[in-house]
Structure formats: structure tokens, C-alpha cells
Amino acid sequence: MNKTTTDIKDDVVWHATEVTSDKRGLLSVHKPLTIWLTGLSASGKSTLAFALEKMLVESGGSAFVLDGDNVRHGLCKDLGFTAQDRTENIRRIAEVAKLMNEAGVMVMVACISPCTADRDNAKSIIGEERFLEVYLNTPLSVCERLDPKGLYRKARTGEIPNFTGVSAPYEVPVAPALKLDASELSVDDCVQAILSRVAI
Template sequence: MTKSTNIVWHESEITKAIRREAKGHKSAVLWFTGLSASGKSTISVALETALHARGIHTYRLDGDNVRYGLNKNLGFSPEDRTENIRRIGEVSKLLVDAGLFTLTAFISPYREDRNQVRELVETDEFIEIYMKATMESCEERDPKGLYKKARLGEIKGFTGIDAPYEEPDAPEITIDTNRLSISESVEVIVSYLNDNNYI
């Protein structure tokens, strides 16, 4: 990869604090992580809708959607997965600076990758949301038919089948999607944001 040289960061006169004041709330990354079909996209969509109804400014980044454009040149090797998350982390950092709650729905299987994104932003600006679900329940849902293809050997390096998923050590929020409904899951997250003075 060619590295940029002779570059200098150019500060803006409009700061993150000014943007937040204009919006009337803090900004942060809400990082949804979990197995495929654990509910990351479903819950992030429902949460964005709930936040929007409260006048909260958001933007949602979804794993598949990002691979249509920004990351369309990346595959699913460990190295490409790491680069995928690195790019999303940098985009998320910019959106937090813009004063938005950035909802990201990515399997992001490696703890180190997720922790590197956490280090990009300030201490209270990264909220890891672990979408906890059993492999059995994810395979039962399997809305895209990916587990079936992986079991048949049609997809190689599939997380949870022949590639690892590293559970978060200490996520800010854990959503047990085997037990909680969509609305209950959203309420858990909104309550966290309220209780910790994000909104």
C-alpha cells in the first residue's frame, strides 16, 4: 500500500464541541458486533429509527452496504477483514467529529481490530454492543442463506464455521438476542444512552 507523504492536518474553525452544541447531544460510535444473523443490522436499523424520532442525529454503516463502495476491493481474508474494520473506524471517527451517533453493524470478529477502533476516538466515544446469540439460533435465522452455503463448503473462511469469532471482553452493552425482542433490545440501548448522559 502506498503511504501518503508531505501531508499536514488542517484544523477547522468549527469544532466537535460546536457541532454537538448545535445538535443538542453528544456523539459516539455505537459498535454492533456479533456473529452473522445475530441481529446487528436489524437492531441498528430499529435503534436509528428510535433515535431519529427523538431528534437525535445519526448515521448507520452496515457491513454489506460498505462493501458496495468504500470497501468493494476487500475480500474476507483475515488481512482484508482487518483493513475493512480499520477503514470503518476512520470513517466513524470523522462522523463522531461531525457530531453524529454512528451506528456500525459489522461482524468484526477480532478483538484487536475492535480495540484499535476504540483507540481512535475519545474514551467515552466508543460503545461496544455485543449481539450475543448462539450459533444454533444464528443458523436457524440465516436470512441470507450463508450458514447453509458455508456448511456445504461453498463459502470459505466463514465466521463461526471455519473462521474465528472473538467475543468482546468487556462490552459496554450486551444484547441477548435469543431472549430480547427488537423493541426490548432498542430500549436497553436507549436507556444506556440516557443513563450515561449521551442524549
């Protein structure tokens, strides 16, 4: 007889490490944190995430980007864009970010993450003390004009269903740690604004 998911969970035991987070922190230049960049497609999330990663690594730190598109090539390749799949996508990303933070790595998440409940769940998984929400409120008109992947054009013609900002809603963060309009600020200005909120 096959075991149910509940039975399997009963057999899975957490193995505690002998290396504490504080000890790992001594090996890192930066205090481990997840910088969660949320906003519409083409709002500047990935550009900022990779600029932050480059700067942090060049300063001797350990940093990594979990990009919304990149994770769908492996970790989340079995997920689509329904509400349920989006929720699971965010949950998986948050769990990975948590593990990486535990390993002493600064994590930049660049993901639309349109639902407040999903972002709140990510914060609860990672831990409020390690979660910095940055909302890129670049106007939709600017995002559509930039549209480097041609996604808005396809969404407007119906080729892409459930597209955030066109045929699916984006729930604006109520109280993000930072709110940045990447159409008004340079990449460097945005990076510095974020780093000013990071304990280094």
C-alpha cells in the same frame, strides 16, 4: 521518479477546523457516539442498528448506520474476507465513524468484527469516550436457524470459505459495555437497553 507512500504522507498536512466538537455538539440532540454492534452473522446487529437510527432521527437527532454489508458496496468493495482484509475493513469503518462523530452524528456500526485486536483498534481510532461496544451473543444455533441470507448453509457446504462461526473464529468480547441475546429480547427491549447507556 514516483513518490513512495512515505513521501506522500510527508506532503499531507492536517487542516484544523475552526468549529470545535463542542460547538457542533450544540447543534445535535444527542452526544455524538459510535455504537459498535458485534456478533455472529444473523445475530441481530443490522436490525438493531437500523431500529436505533430510526428512533434517534425521529427524536430530532442526526444518526447513520455503517452496515457491514453496505460498506462493501463502495468504501470496502476492494476487500475480501482474509484476516488482513477484515482488519483493513474495520479500520476504514472506524475512521469513517470517527469523522461522522466529529460532525455531530450518532453512528451505529453493524459489523461482525470477529477479532478482538480489530475492535480494540477501532476503539482507539474513534476514542474510548465515544465508543460503546455492544455484543450480540445470540447463540450460533439460533443464528443458523434464522440465516436470512442463506450464508450458513453455503458455509457448511464449503461454498463460502472463512465464514465466522463455521470455518473462521469469533473472538468473544471480554468486557463489552452491553451483552444482549436477541433471541431472548425483543427489538424494542434491545434498543432501550442500548439507549439507557447513551447520553442524550
